Amino acid sequence: MKKSLLKLSTIALTAATLLTSGASVAFAQDDAIATIGETTITQDQFYEAMKNLSGEVTLRTMILEEVLKQNVEDAEALQTAADEEVQAQVEEAGGEEAFDQLLAYQQLGTIEEYTYQVFVRNMFQNVVEQHIDMSDEAIQTYYDESYQTPMEAQHILVETEEEAQNVLTRLEEGEEFDALAQELSLDSTAANGGLLGEFTEGQMVPEFEEAVKNGTNGEVVPEPVESEYGFHVIKVLNNGEKQPLDEIRDEVVEQYKLSKFADSTFAYGVVGRLIEEAGLTINDEDLQGVVDDLIELGQEPAEEEAASTEGESAEGESAASEEAPAEESATEESAAEESATEEAPAEEETESAE
Numbered sequence: 001m002k003k004s005l006l007k008l009s010t011i012a013l014t015a016a017t018l019l020t021s022g023a024s025v026a027f028a029q030d031d032a033i034a035t036i037g038e039t040t041i042t043q044d045q046f047y048e049a050m051k052n053l054s055g056e057v058t059l060r061t062m063i064l065e066e067v068l069k070q071n072v073e074d075a076e077a078l079q080t081a082a083d084e085e086v087q088a089q090v091e092e093a094g095g096e097e098a099f100d101q102l103l104a105y106q107q108l109g110t111i112e113e114y115t116y117q118v119f120v121r122n123m124f125q126n127v128v129e130q131h132i133d134m135s136d137e138a139i140q141t142y143y144d145e146s147y148q149t150p151m152e153a154q155h156i157l158v159e160t161e162e163e164a165q166n167v168l169t170r171l172e173e174g175e176e177f178d179a180l181a182q183e184l185s186l187d188s189t190a191a192n193g194g195l196l197g198e199f200t201e202g203q204m205v206p207e208f209e210e211a212v213k214n215g216t217n218g219e220v221v222p223e224p225v226e227s228e229y230g231f232h233v234i235k236v237l238n239n240g241e242k243q244p245l246d247e248i249r250d251e252v253v254e255q256y257k258l259s260k261f262a263d264s265t266f267a268y269g270v271v272g273r274l275i276e277e278a279g280l281t282i283n284d285e286d287l288q289g290v291v292d293d294l295i296e297l298g299q300e301p302a303e304e305e306a307a308s309t310e311g312e313s314a315e316g317e318s319a320a321s322e323e324a325p326a327e328e329s330a331t332e333e334s335a336a337e338e339s340a341t342e343e344a345p346a347e348e349e350t351e352s353a354e
Contacts, residue, residue, distance in 0.1 A: 164224030272298025
């Protein structure tokens, strides 16, 4: 018998609060929740058993969800978005029964539970996005150093080079690429005319990717491309040539934000700072360390802050070195450099997501 995660979390939070406070008659030590013959299972025994079984994971999840709820901009709008997203997936799957089977196969719970998971994801992204550096400078840096233009292509996969050459001949004679893919391609994309979804560098075998990069948009690569899978006849739809930032800014911004959501050091560092700022108190000493790793992530300085601190430190060392007597200068400068190396914080975060 399953309840929604939202209801379950609320009930569990209330229970945990009362159990740790020891102030409620309803949860007194000798209060029985089950009796088996002469044996009684008390609330405290049950709590200890549940804590040992999954206490850390459960409490950690509840803390994360609560801090997200306290920091989202519009929880109601995010819940509505989750409802609409899941409903669209239900319709696409062919109804609730089919979608229930899909969720069961992927072990994602009921539709209600899955909807709550989507809501939590929406909250996570909303909270993290509030802390992403969205300045023009940050966007430009991401575009220059990290942005990858998605590539797109159609292909027909056959076993031999002779078959591939035959496909090219038929294309030159005017036959449609989609129709030939459906007729001849050994790839699972054949039914869709050989159309591949968008992909970025490193997601395809090197030979295929290189052919797409060097091809012309809208044209078929003139020679078959051999890979470990066979021979490909490729039609280039988008060769991934980088367009000017002002023409694709929305795409760049979207990819930039997704990269931050996926950067667990950055994203959970944000959550860790919010947990610390919220003033978390855990009364059960066995569970007191459940989010210490997140709080530690949140305490680490951002990359730009670390760089600034190191720069100021270097300037201070330089000034001290100049003021020191000549015979002691070299020794003190060396010691200062060793100290700076030992004390400088590790730049583990990739700063600007759940």
